[in-house]
Amino acid sequence: MYAMIKVEGLTRVYGTFTAVDDVSFTAEAGKVTGFLGPNGAGKSTSMRIMVGLTNPTKGRATINGSLYADLPNPGRHVGVLLDASAQHDGRTGREVLTLAAMTMGLPTSRVDEMLELVSLTPSEAKRRIKNYSLGMKQRLGIAHALIGDPKVLILDEPANGLDPAGIRWMRGLLKEYADRGGTVLLSSHLLHEVEQIADELILIGNGRIVAEGTKDEILSSQGTVGQSLVTALDNEALTVALKAKGYSVEPIGTGMRVSAAPAEVGKAALEASVVLTDLRDGGAGLEDIFLQLTAETQREAIAPAHPEGASA
Amino acid sequence: MSAVSVAPSTPLPTATKVPFGRLVMVEWRKMTDTRAGRVMLMITGGLIALVAGIILLVTALSDMSALDASTWMSALSFPVSLLVPVLAIMIVTQEWGQRTHMVTFTLEPSRLKVVFAKLLAVFVLGIVTMAIAVGIGAIGTVAGAAIAGSDPSWNVTGEALAWTLATQILYLLMGFGFAMLLLNTPAALVIYYGYTLILEASVFSALYFIFDWAQDVFPWISMQVAMMPFIAGNEMQAAGVAVEDGALGIARLATSIALWVGLPLVLGTMRVLKSELK
Ligand SMILES: Nc1ncnc2c1ncn2[C@@H]1O[C@H](COP(=O)(O)OP(=O)(O)OP(=O)(O)O)[C@@H](O)[C@H]1O
Ligand SMILES: [Mg+2]
Numbered sequence: 001m002y003a004m005i006k007v008e009g010l011t012r013v014y015g016t017f018t019a020v021d022d023v024s025f026t027a028e029a030g031k032v033t034g035f036l037g038p039n040g041a042g043k044s045t046s047m048r049i050m051v052g053l054t055n056p057t058k059g060r061a062t063i064n065g066s067l068y069a070d071l072p073n074p075g076r077h078v079g080v081l082l083d084a085s086a087q088h089d090g091r092t093g094r095e096v097l098t099l100a101a102m103t104m105g106l107p108t109s110r111v112d113e114m115l116e117l118v119s120l121t122p123s124e125a126k127r128r129i130k131n132y133s134l135g136m137k138q139r140l141g142i143a144h145a146l147i148g149d150p151k152v153l154i155l156d157e158p159a160n161g162l163d164p165a166g167i168r169w170m171r172g173l174l175k176e177y178a179d180r181g182g183t184v185l186l187s188s189h190l191l192h193e194v195e196q197i198a199d200e201l202i203l204i205g206n207g208r209i210v211a212e213g214t215k216d217e218i219l220s221s222q223g224t225v226g227q228s229l230v231t232a233l234d235n236e237a238l239t240v241a242l243k244a245k246g247y248s249v250e251p252i253g254t255g256m257r258v259s260a261a262p263a264e265v266g267k268a269a270l271e272a273s274v275v276l277t278d279l280r281d282g283g284a285g286l287e288d289i290f291l292q293l294t295a296e297t298q299r300e301a302i303a304p305a306h307p308e309g310a311s312a
Numbered sequence: 313m314s315a316v317s318v319a320p321s322t323p324l325p326t327a328t329k330v331p332f333g334r335l336v337m338v339e340w341r342k343m344t345d346t347r348a349g350r351v352m353l354m355i356t357g358g359l360i361a362l363v364a365g366i367i368l369l370v371t372a373l374s375d376m377s378a379l380d381a382s383t384w385m386s387a388l389s390f391p392v393s394l395l396v397p398v399l400a401i402m403i404v405t406q407e408w409g410q411r412t413h414m415v416t417f418t419l420e421p422s423r424l425k426v427v428f429a430k431l432l433a434v435f436v437l438g439i440v441t442m443a444i445a446v447g448i449g450a451i452g453t454v455a456g457a458a459i460a461g462s463d464p465s466w467n468v469t470g471e472a473l474a475w476t477l478a479t480q481i482l483y484l485l486m487g488f489g490f491a492m493l494l495l496n497t498p499a500a501l502v503i504y505y506g507y508t509l510i511l512e513a514s515v516f517s518a519l520y521f522i523f524d525w526a527q528d529v530f531p532w533i534s535m536q537v538a539m540m541p542f543i544a545g546n547e548m549q550a551a552g553v554a555v556e557d558g559a560l561g562i563a564r565l566a567t568s569i570a571l572w573v574g575l576p577l578v579l580g581t582m583r584v585l586k587s588e589l590k
Pocket of ligand 1: 014017019037038039040041042043044045046188189
């Protein structure tokens with residue numbers, strides 16, 4: 001089996017608080033796996049355990065079958081970015097990469113390649129980290145993760161601080177990386193950051209996995225397909241027609257929410273000769289599901305789903 | 313955005329472990345690649361040069377006789393003992409202070425190997441610094457004698473030189489041990505200077521000749537007092553103090569070293585090996 005991350009029953013307890021609670025999943029080769037959860041869900045803790053910086057209370061994480069600590073020269077196997085600001089203020093960006101290259105036994109030409117890859121100019125590379133912007137630190141962190149030409153990437157909120165162009169560039173980079181057989185695990189608390197590139201999503205809240213799979217799998221497993229939002233010139237007539245077909249109808253704003261797919265609603269309207277002014281898929285978006293599933297762990301009480309809640 | 317390939321090359325490289333020597337080189341480089349590190353090295357060198365310069369200046373201006381080699385050595389080992397242990401402290405605590413420990417220990421998960429690499433790097437630096445100090449002391453002995461118009465006095469025995477080096481190495485290890493135990497630069501500095509400048513230099517030496525109990529207790533808990541019979545046996549005899557350089561003396565020396573060097577090193581290493589890095 002080609003390089004993959006396997007997490008089995010991972011648990012980490014701090015005192016009486018369980019930060020990571022029996023987490024199991026596999027991040028497969030050739031795929032981008034998104035690790036999503038609100039603040040404090042346990043993403044960073046899980047990732048620190050994967051690379052041996054934090055000891056698990058129970059369970060284990062392996063990379064291609066071995067514990068991270070058992071990998072010889074792990075920088076050549078796994079690219080890690082946990083916190084881009086955890087670098088010495090007084091070192092230059094180039095020096096940070098040079099130290100990594102030295103440790104891994106790479107030629108210094110690799111440093112220049114990586115600087116070019118993440119678009120840090122030679123003059124920026126000579127600056128001290130204390131004078132770096134957040135996005136520049138993040139780019140340096142990505143360069144640091146990639147310098148050893150690893151097969152696996154473990155990135156904690158890599159998009160943090162990147163500008164829109166930078167986020168798009170990073171998406172492309174990770175996508176290409178996975179397409180060529182690499183394994184990518186990246187965390188985020190922002191769904192839209194991950195949604196577009198992740199082949200697999202792992203939703204975590206309160207230390208537990210609440211849903212996992214592809215975007216479509218998560219949507220259908222939550223039973224939100226087959227819902228429509230509809231508005232007609234004659235809402236009453238349409239309600240009668242829909243109820244006659246056995247669907248439930250619930251008024252929302254100027255229209256109704258119907259427990260049927262848009263095609264069924266359109267058919268009913270046609271048969272009843274009712275003119276529709278608006279008809280769309282009323283299934284909850286991924287964002288709604290994400291918010292619902294992680295509701296207990298959110299800091300803010302979640303407002304009831306917006307009437308036009310299908311916008312996500 | 314760039315032509316550089318990010319593709320993982322198939323198949324997996326059969327990477328070998330990071331060789332220990334390479335880790336030592338990396339740690340050596342980390343001591344000198346920041347302004348803070350370079351300033352520390354410059355202060356160390358500058359202070360040694362300053363002490364030597366002042367001694368020569370005083371020798372030239374006053375009509376005192378030239379200092380002998382052993383006085384030169386103890387004068388110059390003072391700045392070394394003041395600063396080399398700080399380097400030993402910083403090589404550890406800076407990783408935690410700047411949170412670079414996360415990178416260091418993901419690139420080499422064997423924390424013990426990293427600890428030894430750091431220790432070896434700073435040990436070599438300490439030895440080089442001491443060698444420079446001893447060399448300058450030798451030059452000073454000759455130069456001072458030339459200024460005073462006398463013959464240089466080479467009264468340093470091999471044994472005395474060895475004890476001076478051993479003392480400096482013990483201080484270096486002590487700084488390193490407390491650094492790992494506290495993982496915090498100011499706290500480790502306070503403990504180190506508190507011990508060498510307050511306990512050893514003032515408290516122990518002041519009380520030693522005053523109280524009888526001090527003469528019973530201090531040799532067990534003060535490295536400097538415990539070493540006295542071995543370094544300054546003749547002077548002690550002349551002062552009418554019993555010289556314990558037999559088994560009891562060695563037991564005292566070993567106990568004081570275990571207390572101030574052994575214990576912090578062991579507990580500190582355990583802390584570094586076990587702690588969560590974040
Ligand atoms: N040493 C510790 N002692 C007590 N609690 C801790 C400790 N370390 C982490 N925690 C708790 O574990 C939980 C998970 O933290 P973690 O940093 O993994 O969250 P996260 O998912 O990365 O969040 P974010 O999106 O904000 O980065 C938090 O509630 C945190 O307070
Ligand atoms: Mg986090």
